[in-house]
Amino acid sequence: MHIESAPPMLRVEGLQAWYDESHVLHGIDLEVREGETVTLLGRNGAGKSTTLKSIIGMMRRRSGSVRFEGRETIAMPSRLISRLGIGFVPEERGIYASLNVEENLLLPPRIRDSGMSVAQIFELFPNLRERLKSQGTTLSGGEQQMLAIGRILRTGAKLLLLDEPTEGLAPVIVEQIGRTIERLKREGFTIILVEQNIRFAASVADRHYIVEEGRVVDLIPNAALEANAEKLKKHLGV
Template sequence: MVEIEALDCGYGGAQVLFAMALRVMPGEVVTLMGRNGMGKTTTLRALFGLLKPKAGTIRVKGRDMTGAAPHLVAAAGLGYVPEGRQIFPRLTVEENLVATARPRPEGWTLSRAYGLFPRLRERRGNLGTELSGGEQQMLAIARALMTNPDLLVLDEATEGLAPVIRAEIWSAIAALRADGLAILVVDKNLEALLRIAERHAVIEGGRLAWSGTTAELRADRTLALRFLEV
């Protein structure tokens, strides 16, 4: 689905990523983990064309998309739920969902999105500014799904949310996984990530420090302590 190889990227003269590598296969759930400031968001921004790589290759479904414009990356089948949600604040819930929708036969519709997040149906006439943080995150996920992506990418999927809302988000991600949607997720909740994903990538200092399966990570908890604990 996505393959990143030898990616160098940064901001101005400051390099953040050094030969970063990452791959996601069709139907696979993969996590990108690491402490704050290690380059997780930078990796995702480069993937979506929001940052131009200095070196390396980004392929989507085998097609070279290195440095491609964001709308072309989205058209290739990637849906993005950015850190901070970034919903349209002066549009209603329903307007947010239809504004960037990309219809597909047997794909995501308003009815299906409301089925995944019933709270959004109840709030469909409310403006983005009138939603709680958890409702905004649900809306950001549903908006990305309305583009009918082949890969859903979530940056800080549950950051700052109440426990009950986090549980709803993880339940929704589990349902998407069961439907066969490929997912790349960034979050700090290690136990939830271990439950939801088959494979994990850990970034340290802008480099891929470790990658492996859930079983391998559970078998060696020192890996988590070494790369993820503050």
């Protein structure tokens, strides 16, 4: 459980980002405390994925403040930010087609000894053990998502950025991803989740940031989602 009086693990203030000349983020403000799971909700193109990419340093041009465990990272390259303990699972999952499951899993370097062992990852995702020598091209969408999450867990990252982890997956796989996130929460991981599936988001998250046109326009506690149904419909079209 997170402690309300403790400083946030991640604090983002006035975050702006550009794709070439296109100004996408216009001052994102958010914070996440250790052990929390929060979602970024919003329509397509609202800036949710760009926010995750900016936090991990993948946007070439960004400004504002991103502090992780009190350390300013806005000027740091992505490779150094990840070594602080932030792991990013992109929407496209980033599985190397020419490598098998085992090779994909072992590819990123461990950044701290607290990373999960391969055996622990197989306990989370038994499907991966069965597909250990299968090439990335032969994996289903669900198996690729499991592999992408497992790969980050092995590194020792403690803040996980998950971009649309349930998109395009069968309901049974979505349920498995949900159980995995719940277990990771119990084990102390902190998670920021970009998600379109409101029902799924409500099943795993503590709070929800509503993103619209590159800004956070609202913050809704999970317990208040139902009471804010009209507001969600306005912002998300659901």
